[in-house]
Amino acid sequence: MWWISDYHHQPTQTVHYGNKYVIGNGIYGYRGTLDEARAEDQVGLNISNLYDGLPGKWRESVNAWNPFYTEVYVQGISLNISTQSPTNHHQKLSLKHGLHQRRTTYRINDKDITIESERFISMHAKNTMALRYTITASDTLDVEIKTGIDTLIWELNGPHFKEFEHLSANGIGITGSTQECKHQVTLLTKTTLDDTQVVKDDSIFGETKTIHLTKNESFHFTKIIILDVNKPLEQTQETLTNQFDKGYNALRKDHQHAWNALWAISDILIEGDDDAQHALRYSIYHLMILTPDKDKSIPARGLSGQVYKGAIFWDTEIFMLPFFLHTNPRAAKALIDYRIKTLPGAQAKAKHYGFEGAFYAWESHENGQDVCSDFNITDVFTNRDVRTYFKDKQIHISGDIVYAMWHYVNHTNDTSILLNGGADVIFEVARFYLSYLKYDFTTDVYEALDVVGPDEYHERVNNNAFTNKLIAYVFEIALKVASHLKTQSPTTYTKLNEHRKIDTILETITRVHTKLKAPTKTKSQVIEQFDGYFALEDTRVDVLKTRLVHPQEYWGTSHGVAYPTQIIKQADVVTMLSLFSSDYSTDIKQANYDYYHPRTEHGSSLSASMYGLLACDINRQDDAYDYFMKSASIDLTGKSKQFAGNTYIGGTHPAASGGAYMLALYGFAGLKTSNGTLSVQPRLPKHIKSMQFKLHYQEALYTVTITHNDTQIKKESTHE
Numbered sequence: 001m002w003w004i005s006d007y008h009h010q011p012t013q014t015v016h017y018g019n020k021y022v023i024g025n026g027i028y029g030y031r032g033t034l035d036e037a038r039a040e041d042q043v044g045l046n047i048s049n050l051y052d053g054l055p056g057k058w059r060e061s062v063n064a065w066n067p068f069y070t071e072v073y074v075q076g077i078s079l080n081i082s083t084q085s086p087t088n089h090h091q092k093l094s095l096k097h098g099l100h101q102r103r104t105t106y107r108i109n110d111k112d113i114t115i116e117s118e119r120f121i122s123m124h125a126k127n128t129m130a131l132r133y134t135i136t137a138s139d140t141l142d143v144e145i146k147t148g149i150d151t152l153i154w155e156l157n158g159p160h161f162k163e164f165e166h167l168s169a170n171g172i173g174i175t176g177s178t179q180e181c182k183h184q185v186t187l188l189t190k191t192t193l194d195d196t197q198v199v200k201d202d203s204i205f206g207e208t209k210t211i212h213l214t215k216n217e218s219f220h221f222t223k224i225i226i227l228d229v230n231k232p233l234e235q236t237q238e239t240l241t242n243q244f245d246k247g248y249n250a251l252r253k254d255h256q257h258a259w260n261a262l263w264a265i266s267d268i269l270i271e272g273d274d275d276a277q278h279a280l281r282y283s284i285y286h287l288m289i290l291t292p293d294k295d296k297s298i299p300a301r302g303l304s305g306q307v308y309k310g311a312i313f314w315d316t317e318i319f320m321l322p323f324f325l326h327t328n329p330r331a332a333k334a335l336i337d338y339r340i341k342t343l344p345g346a347q348a349k350a351k352h353y354g355f356e357g358a359f360y361a362w363e364s365h366e367n368g369q370d371v372c373s374d375f376n377i378t379d380v381f382t383n384r385d386v387r388t389y390f391k392d393k394q395i396h397i398s399g400d401i402v403y404a405m406w407h408y409v410n411h412t413n414d415t416s417i418l419l420n421g422g423a424d425v426i427f428e429v430a431r432f433y434l435s436y437l438k439y440d441f442t443t444d445v446y447e448a449l450d451v452v453g454p455d456e457y458h459e460r461v462n463n464n465a466f467t468n469k470l471i472a473y474v475f476e477i478a479l480k481v482a483s484h485l486k487t488q489s490p491t492t493y494t495k496l497n498e499h500r501k502i503d504t505i506l507e508t509i510t511r512v513h514t515k516l517k518a519p520t521k522t523k524s525q526v527i528e529q530f531d532g533y534f535a536l537e538d539t540r541v542d543v544l545k546t547r548l549v550h551p552q553e554y555w556g557t558s559h560g561v562a563y564p565t566q567i568i569k570q571a572d573v574v575t576m577l578s579l580f581s582s583d584y585s586t587d588i589k590q591a592n593y594d595y596y597h598p599r600t601e602h603g604s605s606l607s608a609s610m611y612g613l614l615a616c617d618i619n620r621q622d623d624a625y626d627y628f629m630k631s632a633s634i635d636l637t638g639k640s641k642q643f644a645g646n647t648y649i650g651g652t653h654p655a656a657s658g659g660a661y662m663l664a665l666y667g668f669a670g671l672k673t674s675n676g677t678l679s680v681q682p683r684l685p686k687h688i689k690s691m692q693f694k695l696h697y698q699e700a701l702y703t704v705t706i707t708h709n710d711t712q713i714k715k716e717s718t719h720e
């Protein structure tokens with residue numbers, strides 16, 4: 001239950017396993033490729049929140065050089081899984097302790113040679129990584145070990161290090177600065193191998209040694225790795241010496257303790273369904289390896305590479321934040337602080353488009369700059385870039401951030417965040433929406449025209465129901481925050497008011513608020529996704545698929561197959577009903593679930609969990625279970641879209657992992673928090689006997705146990 005493993009390795013699965021077996025600690029992520037893998041296998045040591053951009057190319061997160069590279073040769077034959085078939089192979093990942101292991105046996109000239117390795121990125125000392133490598137042969141044999149740093153990097157829009165320096169004073173190292181912002185990245189390694197020869201070929205900088213193996217006796221060595229960004233070289237060198245002196249086993253122990261502490265709060269026990277338990281733990285593992293550092297956030301593809309530019313989307317606030325809120329409030333705060341820190345970027349974007357306030361980046365980098373391209377898709381027929389309007393028109397992003405912030409405040413009771421920039425964000429988002437809305441004199445309503453909702457297949461629509469709902473919500477929160485500040489912290493309010501004219505914003509909100517365009521409903525209570533949606537061709541996803549000319553063609557933009565139809569990419573109205581569940585009746589939820597479900601492609605990994613939540617809400621546990629399994633196992637099965645048009649979009653899907661977590665808590669357990677109280681209303685799928693989890697809520701830690709007919713909420717401790 002605590003491991004994932006595979007006993008075969010097909011070259012076609014290298015990329016999938018790279019995602020499936022990824023390890024990380026929130027700062028760094030290393031893809032689950034094998035030790036001997038090279039750039040063409042998509043090896044990646046991804047650095048979080050460090051970006052670089054080259055002229056004419058997409059700006060993206062930076063991959064460091066590969067310090068784990070290790071290859072063994074027997075009589076000149078490389079024991080490389082991509083060129084040599086093994087007689088036995090096993091790749092494993094410990095979800096409990098973030099340890100990647102492999103064991104591969106090759107038969108060469110009637111001798112069996114087994115290589116084994118274990119690696120981890122320390123959860124305890126965040127700049128430390130380690131490798132333990134073992135070779136065993138069935139007979140006496142000489143083998144050559146080559147290990148070092150591979151400087152040939154898998155990157156999508158590099159090279160991010162044009163020049164770098166080789167360091168060999170104490171071990172093997174590389175230091176270099178990124179091209180655009182000149183961030184200094186230093187990678188130092190030291191092995192327990194002695195009397196080695198230095199190797200410095202085209203891309204490998206390392207050491208080599210010939211070992212004489214005796215029959216069935218294993219040879220081991222370990223490698224300690226330190227990766228630092230913008231630290232003086234001496235400091236990194238000193239860390240390497242200290243960590244090397246501690247040794248592999250001690251570092252591993254610290255790392256395991258750190259993991260134990262995380263699991264002690266984060267685990268969810270499911271009785272009665274081993275598959276669900278396994279998939280949920282796998283999802284939680286994926287979130288844990290992304291635990292953010294101070295005022296940093298989490299990219300949409302986690303730390304599995306540079307896809308989506310390593311950028312931060314609404315995925316983090318809406319789908320991942322709940323996990324951290326419940327299990328690690330400090331990490332949740334980092335996510336909120338990231339948006340506070342990047343407010344100037346959001347203000348600059350609003351200004352750029354002629355609006356006021358804060359229009360957050362659709363794809364955010366370190367200063368809140370929007371790196372979403374104007375042309376996100378390459379058309380498979382013409383190979384031309386297609387204009388998309390995700391960046392310009394997906395205005396719900398600002399509201400998503402306010403939604404997340406308000407949940408953080410309610411959940412943690414930490415109102416200090418409002419005083420430290422949070423209130424400013426909320427008022428600035430409200431100001432943005434006020435400047436965005438258009439007044440229709442004939443009907444006396446305010447409208448949000450020309451937007452893109454979560455369903456990206458229908459761009460530039462009017463009055464997307466979800467977006468309008470969020471705008472109304474932001475207005476409500478702005479009013480609440482203003483009255484909170486006026487009573488609790490009048491000086492902050494006065495200062496903000498002087499600076500931003502909050503009184504005027506509030507006055508305008510009171511005028512506009514009740515006149516926001518409400519969505520059209522059919523007689524059967526179905527909410528129209530946007531103005532004119534019901535008039536589009538009504539068809540089904542299967543039918544649309546028969547119209548495709550190319551398997552990878554993009555369904556959206558004005559000439560995509562979905563555009564003239566009611567087929568949508570992902571949960572849209574359903575997202576609104578799931579996030580604002582208490583505002584809608586069961587009848588409305590049922591009607592909309594039934595209507596939108598056959599019209600949704602689930603072309604985004606964000607879709608299933610929102611449907612699953614709504615399914616629970618209307619007591620369709622079997623449907624909910626299917627959505628849960630789809631969300632929780634997306635990176636186990638690798639069943640996800642790899643291309644949008646010709647653009648590669650593979651990698652891990654932490655929003656789906658977060659969605660699975662939400663589905664377990666808010667869906668199956670029916671967890672609700674309101675005004676300082678916790679409640680649960682179990683809606684477990686039939687075969688799941690019980691669920692148990694811990695969660696932080698306000699000043700305390702609770703354990704919740706639910707079965708089909710019993711619930712228990714126990715206060716474990718109160719925070720200081």
Ligand code: BGC
Pocket residue numbers: 300308313314315454456569570603604605606655
């Ligand atoms: C989805 C967006 C999502 C992005 C990153 C897109 O395919 O439509 O909603 O934010 O992927 O996961």
